[in-house]
Amino acid sequence: MSTFGLIEYKDASAEVRAIYDDIMATRKTDWINNFWKALAHDPPTLKRTWKDIKQIMAPGALDPLTKEMIYVAVSVTNQCNYCIASHTVSAQKKGMTDAMFKELMSVVGMANETNRLSAGYQIEIDEQFKK
Amino acid sequence: MSTFGLIEYKDASAEVRAIYDDIMATRKTDWINNFWKALAHDPPTLKRTWKDIKQIMAPGALDPLTKEMIYVAVSVTNQCNYCIASHTVSAQKKGMTDAMFKELMSVVGMANETNRLSAGYQIEIDEQFKK
Amino acid sequence: MSTFGLIEYKDASAEVRAIYDDIMATRKTDWINNFWKALAHDPPTLKRTWKDIKQIMAPGALDPLTKEMIYVAVSVTNQCNYCIASHTVSAQKKGMTDAMFKELMSVVGMANETNRLSAGYQIEIDEQFKK
Amino acid sequence: MSTFGLIEYKDASAEVRAIYDDIMATRKTDWINNFWKALAHDPPTLKRTWKDIKQIMAPGALDPLTKEMIYVAVSVTNQCNYCIASHTVSAQKKGMTDAMFKELMSVVGMANETNRLSAGYQIEIDEQFKK
Amino acid sequence: MSTFGLIEYKDASAEVRAIYDDIMATRKTDWINNFWKALAHDPPTLKRTWKDIKQIMAPGALDPLTKEMIYVAVSVTNQCNYCIASHTVSAQKKGMTDAMFKELMSVVGMANETNRLSAGYQIEIDEQFKK
Amino acid sequence: MSTFGLIEYKDASAEVRAIYDDIMATRKTDWINNFWKALAHDPPTLKRTWKDIKQIMAPGALDPLTKEMIYVAVSVTNQCNYCIASHTVSAQKKGMTDAMFKELMSVVGMANETNRLSAGYQIEIDEQFKK
Numbered sequence: 001m002s003t004f005g006l007i008e009y010k011d012a013s014a015e016v017r018a019i020y021d022d023i024m025a026t027r028k029t030d031w032i033n034n035f036w037k038a039l040a041h042d043p044p045t046l047k048r049t050w051k052d053i054k055q056i057m058a059p060g061a062l063d064p065l066t067k068e069m070i071y072v073a074v075s076v077t078n079q080c081n082y083c084i085a086s087h088t089v090s091a092q093k094k095g096m097t098d099a100m101f102k103e104l105m106s107v108v109g110m111a112n113e114t115n116r117l118s119a120g121y122q123i124e125i126d127e128q129f130k131k
Numbered sequence: 132m133s134t135f136g137l138i139e140y141k142d143a144s145a146e147v148r149a150i151y152d153d154i155m156a157t158r159k160t161d162w163i164n165n166f167w168k169a170l171a172h173d174p175p176t177l178k179r180t181w182k183d184i185k186q187i188m189a190p191g192a193l194d195p196l197t198k199e200m201i202y203v204a205v206s207v208t209n210q211c212n213y214c215i216a217s218h219t220v221s222a223q224k225k226g227m228t229d230a231m232f233k234e235l236m237s238v239v240g241m242a243n244e245t246n247r248l249s250a251g252y253q254i255e256i257d258e259q260f261k262k
Numbered sequence: 263m264s265t266f267g268l269i270e271y272k273d274a275s276a277e278v279r280a281i282y283d284d285i286m287a288t289r290k291t292d293w294i295n296n297f298w299k300a301l302a303h304d305p306p307t308l309k310r311t312w313k314d315i316k317q318i319m320a321p322g323a324l325d326p327l328t329k330e331m332i333y334v335a336v337s338v339t340n341q342c343n344y345c346i347a348s349h350t351v352s353a354q355k356k357g358m359t360d361a362m363f364k365e366l367m368s369v370v371g372m373a374n375e376t377n378r379l380s381a382g383y384q385i386e387i388d389e390q391f392k393k
Numbered sequence: 394m395s396t397f398g399l400i401e402y403k404d405a406s407a408e409v410r411a412i413y414d415d416i417m418a419t420r421k422t423d424w425i426n427n428f429w430k431a432l433a434h435d436p437p438t439l440k441r442t443w444k445d446i447k448q449i450m451a452p453g454a455l456d457p458l459t460k461e462m463i464y465v466a467v468s469v470t471n472q473c474n475y476c477i478a479s480h481t482v483s484a485q486k487k488g489m490t491d492a493m494f495k496e497l498m499s500v501v502g503m504a505n506e507t508n509r510l511s512a513g514y515q516i517e518i519d520e521q522f523k524k
Numbered sequence: 525m526s527t528f529g530l531i532e533y534k535d536a537s538a539e540v541r542a543i544y545d546d547i548m549a550t551r552k553t554d555w556i557n558n559f560w561k562a563l564a565h566d567p568p569t570l571k572r573t574w575k576d577i578k579q580i581m582a583p584g585a586l587d588p589l590t591k592e593m594i595y596v597a598v599s600v601t602n603q604c605n606y607c608i609a610s611h612t613v614s615a616q617k618k619g620m621t622d623a624m625f626k627e628l629m630s631v632v633g634m635a636n637e638t639n640r641l642s643a644g645y646q647i648e649i650d651e652q653f654k655k
Numbered sequence: 656m657s658t659f660g661l662i663e664y665k666d667a668s669a670e671v672r673a674i675y676d677d678i679m680a681t682r683k684t685d686w687i688n689n690f691w692k693a694l695a696h697d698p699p700t701l702k703r704t705w706k707d708i709k710q711i712m713a714p715g716a717l718d719p720l721t722k723e724m725i726y727v728a729v730s731v732t733n734q735c736n737y738c739i740a741s742h743t744v745s746a747q748k749k750g751m752t753d754a755m756f757k758e759l760m761s762v763v764g765m766a767n768e769t770n771r772l773s774a775g776y777q778i779e780i781d782e783q784f785k786k
Contacts, residue, residue, distance in 0.1 A: 332462065339471060351521070373464045376476065388427050
């Protein structure tokens with residue numbers, strides 16, 4: 001339903017189209033997903049969010065696939081259905097195999113479990129972990 | 132403070148010591164961190180949790196460093212201070228450089244932000260993401 | 263689907279109808295949304311929840327629109343789809359413009375991001391913030 | 394403890410000092426809080442985060458105090474202790490009275506409660522809320 | 525540190541003392557914990573919160589110990605340190621044995637794990653669960 | 656939609672069928688819910704998760720119904736729709752009455768509220784709760 005609806009390329013302003021073009025060029029795709037079409041109602045947020053993501057997700061000390069899997073890990077932890085669907089596909093396009101996805105899920109599940117055991121048992125941080 | 136206190140190696144039962152030994156051997160360290168010393172009050176949970184973690188964190192389709200960084204990503208998203216401290220050190224021991232940590236934090240921050248933009252704008256999942 | 267189904271006005275007990283009437287009178291609407299129709303299966307909870315919300319959301323040191331936007335901020339952070347949908351409409355009815363909604367989303371997104379950066383970098387609270 | 398420690402003004406690079414200067418000028422303060430001193434280890438993140446916050450928190454359709462209270466609402470929902478401490482003080486400096494803080498907490502508490510009642514009763518979104 | 529400090533019995537107004545008295549009588553203790561002393565700065569919230577908790581935590585279809593353990597489960601899931609500490613002690617006073625606490629933690633950990641596996645694998649709700 | 660689809664009994668490997676059989680025997684049902692059919696794409700995770708759940712949810716210091724309600728409490732707190740739907744039905748099959756469900760929801764809602772009040776007021780843990 002999206003609060004304000006979605007802005008398609010043909011209906012977008014020149015400012016928004018320029019960002020859509022950059023998204024498609026950067027991602028080597030020929031379509032824009034709903035996230036950006038919804039944000040397009042707020043061009044400053046569209047611009048800022050895309051610029052940030054483009055910078056953050058670019059190859060660096062971590063490769064793009066690892067970054068995409070971290071994105072999935074966070075989205076799963078937060079139960080964000082849209083983000084799980086979109087970033088799982090993005091990770092697959094960047095080379096995530098089924099085997100990698102399955103291990104990713106196992107780690108995310110385990111971490112969510114031990115995060116609670118640590119909290120529940122009220123465990124203090126070891127001196128060795130404080131540098 | 133830890134709800135039941137911590138069980139040191141010298142005070143541990145043979146059953147618990149065997150797990151402590153396996154943890155130290157697997158991780159190539161000579162000490163046990165508080166998480167395990169607290170869980171040791173519940174040997175079945177200690178045993179199950181260690182066995183699961185050992186299986187899940189072993190090298191596979193994903194390398195151990197990537198898995199450890201995913202663990203950090205989840206722990207940061209959940210605001211689990213103990214887990215952030217311990218898994219950051221574990222990741223560093225497995226080769227995470229400062230540059231990698233910084234990019235990891237950027238991705239985690241960004242994902243937490245766009246998770247909420249997606250929810251807040253009530254964005255529907257694109258057909259393309261539904262396979 | 264709602265666990266117990268929804269109780270419509272015409273099927274409600276006198277006790278439940280009295281609360282429905284008060285909700286409609288207070289909110290100046292002529293219908294009851296599903297949240298209350300579901301809670302109506304548990305009259306003490308229906309009564310307590312409505313009484314609390316009526317007290318908390320009334321004009322005070324904060325105006326009703328600000329309160330409603332805070333409600334949206336929490337609901338978005340928690341990924342509660344029902345609450346996002348209902349409180350966004352409530353905020354709009356109380357005067358939230360599209361421009362206000364967009365800024366609200368930006369702040370919520372940003373706060374969710376820096377909450378994790380603070381946790382991830384294990385930042386200690388400044389003495390100046392401890393009063 | 395902060396993962397990398399804190400970078401004080403006197404030890405900062407010219408690039409970092411320029412941001413510190415802008416933070417102090419924008420906020421009309423003569424000190425930098427730990428959040429920025431920790432992020433300073435990663436100048437691109439420091440720069441991006443400050444630029445985003447400066448844009449997002451500026452006066453607009455919502456006034457700066459309202460934005461700051463929304464920041465507190467999110468931080469409380471996420472149990473981010475650092476952010477609660479720092480943004481509560483920021484909100485107080487922007488004019489949040491004790492009475493406003495108390496109402497803010499009441500709304501945040503209530504929203505967190507009804508978010509779960511909505512989820513727990515599996516309540517469907519009303520047609521009226523779908524536009 | 526508590527935002528407004530704590531209000532001790534001797535410094536409390538008659539209105540606040542009456543609630544403190546009821547808390548101590550209901551719980552059969554001779555002291556008030558910090559949660560209430562902090563809320564006492566906002567008497568309407570103190571009164572409403574205590575009244576709600578008194579009603580909700582009273583014996584009913586669920587016994588008080590079960591309710592207290594559910595409280596712990598939620599608090600652990602949310603990483604609320606204060607609530608974990610206080611409700612664990614409350615549960616112990618109501619009869620929670622060490623064995624019960626350990627099983628409680630196991631269930632909470634497991635539920636947090638499978639919650640993420642369900643989300644991550646994007647699993648649809650079975651028709652059988654929709655009644 | 657489930658990321659990899661669902662594996663029906665007739666299409667399952669002998670290894671997976673053995674687990675399906677054990678699930679149905681343990682739960683005294685004649686069907687397998689989607690959670691397991693999705694996990695079946697990753698037999699080690701299917702096996703480990705079922706083994707853990709079977710151990711953890713078995714009668715012990717806590718009875719199975721109490722455990723199932725704790726599972727619901729966590730799932731509701733995490734807004735996991737699949738888990739809420741499935742574990743609510745499981746709890747009902749183990750004897751949860753409507754009255755019990757309603758009280759469960761009240762406690763979960765209240766705990767989520769006071770978790771935030773504790774965090775928001777920055778309340779320190781009482782010495783009495785530190786053992």
